Amino acid sequence: MSLGARSHTVLLLLFLPVLFLASCQAVKTVTDAGAGLAAATGIITQDQAQAITRSTDAIVKASEVMTPENEYYIGRAVGATILGQYPPLEHPQATRYLNTLGQALAMVSDMPQTFGGYRFLILDSDEVNAFAAPGGFIFVTRGMIRCCAHESALAAVLAHEIGHIQHRHGLASIRQGRITQATVTVLAEGAKAMGGEQLKMLTEQFQGTVEDITKTLIVNGYSRAAEREADAAAIEILRRLGYHPAALLEMLEAMIPRVQPGGAGFGKTHPPPQERIKTIQALLGSAAATRFQEHPARQARFKEAMKGVL
Amino acid sequence: MKTLSRLAGLLACALPLQATELLYVQIRTAPLRASPAPFAPITATLEYGERVHALDTSGAWKKVRPESRPDAPVGWIHVTALTPKALALQAGTDTSVRASSDEVALAGKGFTAQVEKQMKAAHPDLPFVVIDRMEKQNIPLPEIRAFLEKGGLTPQGATP
Numbered sequence: 001m002s003l004g005a006r007s008h009t010v011l012l013l014l015f016l017p018v019l020f021l022a023s024c025q026a027v028k029t030v031t032d033a034g035a036g037l038a039a040a041t042g043i044i045t046q047d048q049a050q051a052i053t054r055s056t057d058a059i060v061k062a063s064e065v066m067t068p069e070n071e072y073y074i075g076r077a078v079g080a081t082i083l084g085q086y087p088p089l090e091h092p093q094a095t096r097y098l099n100t101l102g103q104a105l106a107m108v109s110d111m112p113q114t115f116g117g118y119r120f121l122i123l124d125s126d127e128v129n130a131f132a133a134p135g136g137f138i139f140v141t142r143g144m145i146r147c148c149a150h151e152s153a154l155a156a157v158l159a160h161e162i163g164h165i166q167h168r169h170g171l172a173s174i175r176q177g178r179i180t181q182a183t184v185t186v187l188a189e190g191a192k193a194m195g196g197e198q199l200k201m202l203t204e205q206f207q208g209t210v211e212d213i214t215k216t217l218i219v220n221g222y223s224r225a226a227e228r229e230a231d232a233a234a235i236e237i238l239r240r241l242g243y244h245p246a247a248l249l250e251m252l253e254a255m256i257p258r259v260q261p262g263g264a265g266f267g268k269t270h271p272p273p274q275e276r277i278k279t280i281q282a283l284l285g286s287a288a289a290t291r292f293q294e295h296p297a298r299q300a301r302f303k304e305a306m307k308g309v310l
Numbered sequence: 311m312k313t314l315s316r317l318a319g320l321l322a323c324a325l326p327l328q329a330t331e332l333l334y335v336q337i338r339t340a341p342l343r344a345s346p347a348p349f350a351p352i353t354a355t356l357e358y359g360e361r362v363h364a365l366d367t368s369g370a371w372k373k374v375r376p377e378s379r380p381d382a383p384v385g386w387i388h389v390t391a392l393t394p395k396a397l398a399l400q401a402g403t404d405t406s407v408r409a410s411s412d413e414v415a416l417a418g419k420g421f422t423a424q425v426e427k428q429m430k431a432a433h434p435d436l437p438f439v440v441i442d443r444m445e446k447q448n449i450p451l452p453e454i455r456a457f458l459e460k461g462g463l464t465p466q467g468a469t470p
Contacts, residue, residue: 080436203428242463
């Protein structure tokens with residue numbers, strides 16, 4: 001049976017009884033049952049269910065159907081896949097500092113909490129790179145930290161990655177159709193316990209999803225529009241916490257000599273720093289011209305925490 | 311199919327008439343705060359699936375009362391931690407303070423722990439153990455507040 005036909009069947013089963021029941025209570029019960037099933041699967045809403053009925057080749061958008069819990073499990077698997085290629089840096093002091101700074105920044109973002117919380121880790125690589133896996137798992141390389149002259153610059157890097165999480169950019173990189181398949185698998189399963197075949201299918205769809213996102217993070221990069229959104233979010237986050245947003249410009253300027261266009265890491269996955277600088281200058285307006293002195297206490301603790309990392 | 315779509319549309323239109331202010335916590339643990347600000351003191355911690363009544367809104371914050379804890383204080387929670395959808399409970403969770411069973415019919419489905427277990431079995435080399443370790447890095451609020459203060463940082467809208 002085609003996906004469309006299967007989804008039609010599922011929706012028919014959900015809503016057909018309504019045709020035969022007249023009282024308000026009955027209608028409510030059936031509606032609740034439909035919404036309940038959809039919500040309980042954690043993967044589809046009534047709106048999407050209707051969308052599936054309207055078109056046999058409907059595409060279900062990941063950002064609309066994924067619950068924070070689903071994102072969390074995708075993020076764990078994406079993170080584990082990244083860690084398979086980039087080993088973590090064992091440095092408790094720097095890790096603690098990074099998480100304190102990062103979690104403070106996340107708290108003032110438009111998505112202050114994720115299912116399992118924001119977590120940050122340094123990768124032991126000289127490549128200039130940073131990754132944000134769904135659910136709030138953020139990774140920064142030593143090479144990237146070396147582009148940061150002070151705490152405010154590191155805050156700018158983390159705020160940009162939090163921007164990607166807040167806008168759920170990772171989910172947008174999932175190949176079209178994959179989520180529709182997963183949605184139908186879950187819906188078709190209904191109230192029964194998940195059988196071996198469904199679990200196998202769902203696991204394949206899960207692994208495909210993880211591959212899509214990891215490939216975008218490591219190889220292809222996000223769209224320029226997504227990068228602009230993350231930079232705009234970073235400026236807002238920095239301002240809200242009390243950092244000078246021009247720190248983002250300083251960090252990008254420091255990145256120029258360290259990143260080869262088309263080279264490894266950011267050179268491959270991000271627009272050139274020069275291009276981002278121009279966009280950010282426009283966003284900052286007069287604040288872009290300001291050169292600031294890093295607060296002495298921040299400078300001191302950054303240097304102390306990053307001993308052996310820089 | 312046209313009739314069915316129209317019917318489904320009608321049902322969707324009728325839903326707001328229920329005017330429900332019921333919302334569910336959709337993250338693992340959600341702090342309830344004394345005021346609608348990121349660093350406001352935490353007065354209680356709500357858990358995944360808990361049902362709350364929304365009483366007021368201020369920007370991206372909702373003032374809520376946890377339904378199953380009459381003694382719990384009214385507090386503020388960020389809208390991104392809430393959903394109007396009845397959430398599925400995971401097997402083994404304590405249901406006594408959560409939504410009643412008629413609203414939550416199924417165990418958690420979709421991309422969940424069960425699916426991760428399958429992936430781990432197929433790829434035992436993937437370092438999920440590092441992710442587990444990473445998750446332990448939860449910085450307590452007092453430590454974050456002290457960090458901000460020592461760094462001369464004054465968040466917008468923060469309570470003194």
